[in-house]
Amino acid sequence: MKASNELDPADFARRIRVHALRMVHAARASHIGSCLSMADIMAVLYTRVLRIDPDNPTDPQRDRLVVSKGHAAAIVYASLAERGFFPVSNLETFCRDGSALTGHVNHSVPGVEVSTGSLGHGLPIAVGMALAAKADGSARRVYCLLSDGECNEGSNWEAVLFAPHHKLDNLVAIVDFNQIQSFGRVSDVLGLQPFADKWRAFGWHAIELDGHDIGALTAQLATSLQVAGRPTVVVAHTVKGKGVSFMEDKLEWHYKSPDDRQLALACAEVGA
C-alpha cells in the first residue's frame, strides 16, 4: 500500500476545516478549536504518509493512526470522508441520534482504529500496535496523535518510558501543541516545558516543527524520519482554532459552537 499522492494536502486541509466547521455548527458541538489546530497534520497524514486503503480499511498490513485526542472527532471523520472511507454526505449525521459519528472518536466508523475520548489512552495502545508489528516482522508503522493537555496524564509517561526501551522505531507520536487545554493555558495549568527535552531524556528522537507548515510536516512525516532503534516524537507547534481569526488562540472555542453568522465568516476565511 502507498500513501495517496493524488490529493493536495493544502486543499485537503482546507476542505476538512470547512467540513468540521459545518459539522460542529449543525450539531452545536464543541472542540472546533482542537479540530482546527490539527487539520494540517491530518491533511499531511492522510495525503502523504499513511499507507491505507479506503476500500480495505482493515487490511492487516495497513499503517495505524491512533487519534488519542478523541474530542477532535469532527476533523477525524472529515478526514476519513475526504480520503474515501465513507461518503462526505454522512458527515451531516455528526452527533445526530443513531449516528455512528459520535462526539468522541468511534471505532465503528470505517477507518477509525480506536475509540478514544478519555485522555491518555492512545499512546499505550499505539505502543502495543508497534510492538506487535515488530514481532510480526511487518513494515507497518504506527502513528499516535496526542494533545498537549493530554500529556498531563501519567499513563502516557508509562508508554513514553516503554517505547525506547523496546526500540520501537516504527512508532511516531505527534503532539498537537496548541498551548491551550480545557480550563486554561498549558503553561498556567501544568507546565510541560522543556517538553521536547523530556521526550529526549526518555530516549525518543524528538523533532519540533510548525504544525501548520505543510512542507515541513510532509518532509518530516512522509520521508523516513525514523531513527533506527528509537521512536520519534514530533512536537507540532500549532494555534488553537487555526484558520479562523476570531477563534485563534481562544480557550472559549474549546467549547463554543459557531452561530450562523460566525459559520459564514469562518468558512469565508478558510476558503469554502
Add this chain to the structure above:
Amino acid sequence: MRNAFINTLIVAAESNSNIWLLSGDLGFSVLEPFAARFAGRFVNVGVAEQNMAGMAAGIALSGKTVFIYSIGNFPTFRCLEQLRNDVCHHAADVKVVAVGGGYAYGSQGYTHHAIEDVAIMSALPAMQVFAPCDPAETRAATHLIAASGKPSYLRLSRAGEPELAAGKPNDPYRPRVLRKGSDVLILASGPIASVAMVAAEQLGAEGLDVGVASVACIKPLDEGFVRDVAPRARLIATLEEHVLRGGLYAAVAAALAFGPRRTPVLGLGISEQLSDMSVAGSRDALLATAGLSPPAVAARIKQAMAGAI
C-alpha cells in the same frame, strides 16, 4: 493454581503462536518457564498497569491473544478505564489474570486483598469472569479463555490449593457438583469451595444433607443450572471470598428473583472493609474473622435452616 495456569498457558502457546503474556513486573518463580520458551511473546512491561492494559489492547487489535498478569487489584482496578474503553469496548482478545484473589495474600494487608474485583470486572461489558476452585478448574478455564476470543478475567489464588474432586471438569461455563446433597446446596466460587466441603461434611454428621457445587464462571452465570437446582433444595447458600455486593451471591439471587417459588438464598462473603479493620493475619485467620471458617459457615447454614424451615 498459578502453576496450573502457567503450565496450561505454555501448552496453549505451543499450539497457538498468537498467544502473548505481559506481566506487570510480577510472577517471580511462576512465569519464567513461559518467558524462556516464548521470549518474543513475553514482555515484562514494568510496574505500569495502565500502559500494560492499553498495550494489551493494541497487541490484541493486531491479531493476538494477550494475557496480562499481576496481583489482584493491580491489573484490574489500577487500569480499570483501560479495560473498559480499550479492551472491552473494542472486544479486544485480552485476558486479565489476577493472582491473590480474596485473602490469598493475607498478611500483606488491605492493598493486596482482592475482595471487590469480581463485582467490578463483572460490570464491564462483554467481560467473562472466572474464579476456579482448584488446579483442575484452573487448567480448564485457562484452556477455555485461551481459545474463546473474548475479554476475560481469571481470578486465581496462589499455590498449593488441593483438587476438590476427582476427574476433569468438562465445561467451565457450567457449575461442577463437588458433592451431592438434597437439603442444602452451597454454591461456591474460588478455592473457598474447600471450606464448603468441610462445612458440608460437618453438617452431614449432624443430619443435614448438604451438596456443594463450584461456580467457576460467575459471568455469564449458568442461570439455567441455578434455577434447576434451587427448587430441589430447602436452602441455597452462596460462598465467596469477596464482598456480597456484585459477586456470586448477587448473581445467584438475581437469577432466582423472578421465580414463582423462591428457595431462600443465604449469602456468605466478606463484609465491606472499613478503614479501622486492617489487621495482619493468615488467609485462614482473616476468613475466620469474616465468619467464613468451616465451623462458622456450618453454624450460619444451620441457623438459616432453622429460620427457613
